[in-house]
Amino acid sequence: MINEQIKDKEVRLIGQDGEQLGIMPAREAMKLAQEAELDLVKIAPTAKPPVCKIINYGKYRYELVRKEKEAKKKQKTVEIKEIRLSPNIETNDLNTKINAARKFISKGNKVKITLRFRGREMAHMQSSKHILDDFAEELADIATVEKAPKLEGRSMSIVLTEKK
Numbered sequence: 593m594i595n596e597q598i599k600d601k602e603v604r605l606i607g608q609d610g611e612q613l614g615i616m617p618a619r620e621a622m623k624l625a626q627e628a629e630l631d632l633v634k635i636a637p638t639a640k641p642p643v644c645k646i647i648n649y650g651k652y653r654y655e656l657v658r659k660e661k662e663a664k665k666k667q668k669t670v671e672i673k674e675i676r677l678s679p680n681i682e683t684n685d686l687n688t689k690i691n692a693a694r695k696f697i698s699k700g701n702k703v704k705i706t707l708r709f710r711g712r713e714m715a716h717m718q719s720s721k722h723i724l725d726d727f728a729e730e731l732a733d734i735a736t737v738e739k740a741p742k743l744e745g746r747s748m749s750i751v752l753t754e755k756k
Contacts, residue, residue: 594633594649595622598642603634606645615641672702672751677727679713679720686723690730697735697754706749717748724750 598618605613605621608628613621625632625646633652636643673696675689693703705727709717724741731752739751 594631595625598622598632598634598644600634600642602641603644604639604641606635606643608646618644621646668700670700670702672704674704674706677705677707677723679707679709679716679723681723686727690727693727693731693752694734697731697752700754702738702754703735703752704749705752706747708747710746714746717743721748724748728752 600618602615603618603621604615605624607613608630613624621644622632628646630646631649631652632644633647633649634642635645673693675693677686677689681689689705693705696703705724707720707724709720713720721741728735728737728750734755735752736755737750738753739749741748741750
């Protein structure tokens, strides 16, 4: 809320240099803001009495937007990359998938390894669990198991994350 939108009887006023001007009627605070040719902005509406500050509103909004953009830049989004395997995968193919997972993890992403079962493979699900265990063991130097091997319908999956 700015200027005339402030309907409170009393407000705690902070001057343009950041000094406390004390508790005063909102009309008087508005007059002080107009004399300084600045805006009266309500900063903390839930406080008793509400806190208002004499500032340039346009500049204040600009600073808020800039701080939000800066915070977004520093944020890192972690993606979950998925690698699909089948129970009868050959050693060289498995090594290729391990190298791909190693790249994903080194970039800071999580990796979900899914072992998909089809047809007759469904009868031997538990005997294929060692493939996921071997996969996790190969990447043990750079990754930890976040989510243990779990059976979900026709597939078994495990989630690996970067070691801290």
